[in-house]
Amino acid sequence: MNGKQAVVLFGALSQETRLKIIRMLVVAGPAGMAAGAIAEAVGVSASNVSFHLKELERAGLVAAERDSRSIVYSAAYEQLTGLIRFLMEDCCGGRPEICAPVTHTIDICCATAAEENKP
Amino acid sequence: MNGKQAVVLFGALSQETRLKIIRMLVVAGPAGMAAGAIAEAVGVSASNVSFHLKELERAGLVAAERDSRSIVYSAAYEQLTGLIRFLMEDCCGGRPEICAPVTHTIDICCATAAEENKP
DNA sequence: TTCATAATTCAATAATCCTATAAGTATTGA
DNA sequence: TCAATACTTATAGGATTATTGAATTATGAA
Numbered sequence A, B: 001m002n003g004k005q006a007v008v009l010f011g012a013l014s015q016e017t018r019l020k021i022i023r024m025l026v027v028a029g030p031a032g033m034a035a036g037a038i039a040e041a042v043g044v045s046a047s048n049v050s051f052h053l054k055e056l057e058r059a060g061l062v063a064a065e066r067d068s069r070s071i072v073y074s075a076a077y078e079q080l081t082g083l084i085r086f087l088m089e090d091c092c093g094g095r096p097e098i099c100a101p102v103t104h105t106i107d108i109c110c111a112t113a114a115e116e117n118k119p
Numbered sequence C: 001t002t003c004a005t006a007a008t009t010c011a012a013t014a015a016t017c018c019t020a021t022a023a024g025t026a027t028t029g030a
Numbered sequence D: 001t002c003a004a005t006a007c008t009t010a011t012a013g014g015a016t017t018a019t020t021g022a023a024t025t026a027t028g029a030a
Helices: A003-013 A016-028 A035-042 A046-059 A077-087 A096-116 B003-013 B016-028 B035-042 B046-059 B077-087 B096-116
Strands: A062-067 A070-075 B062-067 B070-075
Touching (some): A003 A016, A003 A077, A003 B016, A016 B003, A016 B077, A046 A062, A096 B077, B003 B016, B003 B046, B003 B077, B016 B046, B016 B070, B016 B077, B046 B062
Antiparallel strands (some): B062 B070
């Protein structure tokens, strides 16, 4: 990840519709969602959602795959985690307590979700 | 953190000069840096850095404090960590391996920096 | 007080981004 | 093949954002 890439990614995330989409896809997981379902969920027109999905795809934040008539989009987790790493690089300058809240909360999120997912 | 706030924060980070500033302040730590030093480091005019610092302040990503003739800016870590939490909320849907890379890398960053900082 | 330094504000211009509408492409089923 | 479904692309507008240079405010030193 370099600065110019990161600017593009942050730009892709700095729009209400696109941020809603990404957050939804992050929750949806690798299975992803069809463009139509996304449009309905965020409440925008087909052409508008298409415009924003293309923007997200251009940034590399989502991947698209056709499934019959639908096109299914899914979150690119590696890009997201790479972006976070880039932003917090050398973050704490020897003060772990400064960036600990990030790792702590994400660990809890993972653990909770995994727990709920058990059979 | 809510969606509208997050959009403002991502917007603040989606500009080359501002991203450079934030990353520099994240490394600089609580001591922060004066506006003039920031301008020189990122290579832009005083009025331009002032414009961008104001934008970052408006978003709540930096705090400003006057010190004699200088105005010293420092990163608002809680906002950054809050933003990351918001983005990755319920991220992995029971698959901890998906978001583990984030927490792992930040943990390593903290540990390494803390180690290097020992007397 | 007067001058120099540090930074902000203002105004004008240039660049970029978002939305809506309309037209186009791919896929499936009658 | 014809029509319907699911999306995408093109275009044109209005809105927001970035940059520059000149003017302004705040602080400290001679």
